[in-house]
Amino acid sequence: MLLTIDLDGEVPIYQQIRDRVVEAIADGDLVEGSALPSTRQLAADLAINFHTVNKAYDLLRQQGVIRINRKSGAVVRRDPASGPAEAGFAEEWQARLRTLLAEATVHGLGEQETLRQCGEVLDSFGTRKGRTPT
Structure with missing residues (x-):
């Protein structure tokens, strides 16, 4: 999973992470059951504090987008x-x-x-490609 975030942007980093994960699901890049990187791994990859990633993952969990457990880590819970x-x-x-x-x-x-x-924007999502417009 490739995330692009703006460390100097006005949108908080945890919100950017949350938004990019949701967009990846809508695009079809992440599907139900896809594993996300661990909080520590993603934090290291982005050179940010792991608590920031944890906050993003917790928000995604609260919103029902991912599930988190000790054995399998963070996994996409649903797709469109x-x-x-x-x-x-x-x-x-x-x-x-x-x-x-x-x-x-x-x-x-x-x-x-x-x-x-x-x-x-709706038509740009990979999960909608191939469908007839509504």
Whole structure:
């Protein structure tokens, strides 16, 4: 798994790690059962504190994206094809989406441009490739 993070960016490093893992799952690069590097290994690879990676993994675990156990380490728990999301996910996701759409509105993106860009992002995910657009 190749992660690209910006050590000097405004987004916290743990959030960048979380986001890149979620994107890798959506792209089909990580599938259900895929093992993630240990916190210490990923921290060493990225030259960051392992507590930062631990925070990202814990967030992913809380969100139901990975499972962590002492024997197998961190493993992808689900992929997009594994069925509907857990109860409550849609409401939480909609709250975050509201903020992103508010940002687009504040910066002057119109409805059609916003929808076009959303469609492009959805179509870019590897797990959607080969499907007919909905």
